[in-house]
Amino acid sequence: MNCPFNPSEVALLKTVIGCCELSPELLNLPELAFLKSFVEKLGGKVPAGQPDLSGFMGGKKENNSSSATTTEPEKEEPTEVESDPESELELDNEGCVEPDLEPNQPMGDASREPTEEEFDQANDLRSQAAVAYSEQKYDEAVKLFTDAIQLNPKSALYYAKRGQAYMKLQKPNACIRDCNRALEINPDSATAYKFRGRANRLLGHWEEAVKDLRQACKLDFDEEADEWLKEVTPNAKKIELHKQKQARRREEREFRERQERARKAQEANRKAAEEARTASASPGAGGVPFAREIPEEMLKWFDDPEVRDALMDMFSNPANISKYVNNPKIMSVLGKVLKNDPRGGAFPGFGAGGGFPGFGAGDTGSAGGGFPGFGAGDTAGSAGGGFPGFGAGGFPNFGGSDGGAGAGAGSGAGAGTGGGAGAGAGAGSGGARMDDLD
Incomplete structure (x- = not known):
């Protein structure tokens, strides 16, 4: 019975199977899913994980019994060693604090509608909290704002002001949670953007700090917010330029990798074509009888x-x-x-x-x-x-x-x-x- 495939197709199949023998993980590539399915149907097991294509076909010497010559080992191209991206980024982290990891503060019942009496009581508590804050009694101010929030959970200002008191207590995460709730109630709260921006600065989140403080100044210009914005802008600019540089490096690396994959694919195709021609020239191969000898x-x-x-x-x-x-x-x-x-x-x-x-x-x-x-x-x-x-x-x-x-x-x-x-x-x-x- 004659083989239904011509010698060139058989040679290409040998190349694919040979590569899979060297790196069985190749069968996990989407393009070879059909071959993986075939192997598993026959009871075979394909190792998990993705293949390392960086050195694929490199430095391997093929030994083909049907070929009269052996392929010289390919020389591995020197791999470009990139420096640690973070080591290139020097930021001024003076004034940053350790993140607070305390449980979430009480947020009140957002679905609750306060009565007129509760509105008045909450407003009185807010006034008392403001006095405590001015006297630098920040813990007391937090407690009074929390009581006001329990009575009137619909006020974005109460959350933003309590967030300000948390910031003074060096609790930037608690401040951010309060400002987030305030912005859920009122997306145009300049006060919430201002204090959330400052809290992000204390955590070293420079890009988020710039974004929030810019928005605060845009909604309601504030000299203190503008001063904070100027303070965080240099670090944020460095990060922006660093990310642009990293993006360019990534694009260049991906371009080189695509070029290398294309080169290796061309080399593999060339080798397969040579094997097919050699197989065709062999006696009984069914190909061109004199393929070895014609120009x-x-x-x-x-x-x-x-x-x-x-x-x-x-x-x-x-x-x-x-x-x-x-x-x-x-x-x-x-x-x-x-x-x-x-x-x-x-x-x-x-x-x-x-x-x-x-x-x-x-x-x-x-x-x-x-x-x-x-x-x-x-x-x-x-x-x-x-x-x-x-x-x-x-x-x-x-x-x-x-x-x-x-x-x-x-x-x-x-x-x-x-x-x-x-x-x-x-x-x-x-x-x-x-x-x-x-």
């Missing part, structure tokens, strides 16, 4: 499926040349193949002097060097070497290969270079050379 530039002709299939058809059965006589492209390529052969019309790799397998040589004094059993080869004294059913040494309707008489149709007689005679009775037509096929 490299001629191999590209076999990339054209029409040309490849036609040539293989003629190589397997010389009589099939008649099917392509009227196809200029096929005849032109075949003519170039014959002309590029150093023995003048014989196919290399078979017999002593060229020709098809099982048919003699094509040199002086030897048996025919063309197609089996037909007209002259290329040298005087040789037996027939033309195409089946035609004259010596030439294509139907064309002359001798290097200046001999024309090869006629039917069983015509003709001469190649040197004068060997063919069998038959017809006379050739003209003197076209093989060069005319170009």
Whole structure:
């Protein structure tokens, strides 16, 4: 039973399987999900994790028994060592405090609607808290604001002011929680933005501090808020520039990685193509019989499926040349193949002097060097070497290969270079050379 895949496809499959043997984690790539599923259906187990593609295909030496050469180990490109990003960023953290980790403060019942009496009581408590704050009794101020919030949880100002007292107690996280609730109630509370910005500054959250203080000044300009904004702007600017620099580095690194992946893919494709050509040239491979010996530039002709299939058809059965006589492209390529052969019309790799397998040589004094059993080869004294059913040494309707008489149709007689005679009775037509096929 013949293999349903051509040698190039088999070679590519060998390359993929070989890579997966070296790094089974490759099967976890989305592109190879189908292969992973196949392995698992057969009872195999694929290791978890993603493959390290940074050194993929690098430094490995392939040992292919079907190849006559071994691939030189690839040289690993030096990896660029980047310095620690944080070490490049020098900030002035003077005035920052340790974050407070106390439980959340009472926030009141947000769904509760206060009565008129509760409004008045809460307002009195707020006044008392303001007095305590002015006397720097910040703990007492927090307690009084908390009582006011319990009576009227709908006031954004109460939360913002309690947050201010928490800030004085070096509790920036508690301050931020109060300011967040205040902004939920009133998104345009400049006071809440101001104190949340200051609390972020105490925690060293420079970008958040700049954003909040800018918004506070935008909603209701305040000299103290503006002074705080000027204080945090230098550090925030450094962070912004640092992030831009890191983004550029990341883009450049990703670009280099894409280039490296493309290079390795091209190299893998090149190796696979070389293996496919080598496999095709091996006996019994079913490919081009003389692929090892024809010039490299001629191999590209076999990339054209029409040309490849036609040539293989003629190589397997010389009589099939008649099917392509009227196809200029096929005849032109075949003519170039014959002309590029150093023995003048014989196919290399078979017999002593060229020709098809099982048919003699094509040199002086030897048996025919063309197609089996037909007209002259290329040298005087040789037996027939033309195409089946035609004259010596030439294509139907064309002359001798290097200046001999024309090869006629039917069983015509003709001469190649040197004068060997063919069998038959017809006379050739003209003197076209093989060069005319170009």
